[in-house]
Amino acid sequence: MSIELINCGGCKKRITEDEVTKDQVVSLLNRIWHKDHISCVYCKLTISDGRFFKSSVDPMRPSCYACHIQTTHPACVGCSLPVIERGLVAFDRLFHIDCFRCAICNRTIPQRKGFYERDLMLYDDVCYMMYIKDAPNPPMRSPMSNN
Template sequence: MTPSICCRCNEQIRHRAVCSLGKAYHPHHFTCTECGLVVDPRLFFAVDDDVVCGECYLGHHAARCSACRTPILERCFSAVGRKWHERCFRCVSCSKPLISSSFFDINGYLFCKKHFREQFSPRCAACGEPIEDRAVVALATKWHVECFRCFICRQRIITGGFRIHKGQPICLACCQPTTIALSPQNLCAL
């Protein structure tokens, strides 16, 4: 059996050797490559094939959670190029876990589908609720299809166009001279 050579001092190891990462060390040379302190061979981290103590690993190498910024030492969740503790991968509005559901990332903050729509979807000009599906774009704003109604008769404006009266949509039927009284407040801007 050939004698072991310490990888730190290149001298023969006569009594006890610490063997780790395919290398042999004198026990007093099994030190952290960052802080230089002797490391317990049972409690160390390997970084780039070097020995790193727990404190240096936590301070310089451990992945940090995108939510709480503490080191991740257990199972983590990776998404959108960042990592989270499983317990931190939640909607910022309701704290609902997002691991098995749809989520949206806005400036580093995670939202469940419901709260994303509530906070970031365009609002209907008539009812003020978020628009999730199709929308009518008219008068420089958006409307739910079912909310786009004539200001006079309250019927849905579906096809055929509309006119504008005092900034409100008016169906073409209400703009016809035979269907409305001709008073200054009822005239459509044609």
């Protein structure tokens, strides 16, 4: 039986029958790759942990787990990191639960407790009442939804 030789999806060099026999190649995204030549289309680092995803910029090139998360998950308004599991949406802005904090005391505002918002800044009830006296008191608001 003869094996048809094709080029590696990464280095573009011919894959030899010997490399196939020695399990030095892998099928990925409908192409054959040398295991050492699977690199992320975004960060260009070799993907050695086996976690790769089809990239959105080139469906024939993989992305690593970190770049996949970075490019496919929305960012938290508080820290700019992607929200992967659970988030909190307030005023059409997405936050990590731990990033939903008072602008004055920097304490996390509990989900079940109300908060105030003024000029896109969040305040817990105590800080708002103590430090934002000159503003008209808007009604107490609760987070709109959880993700």
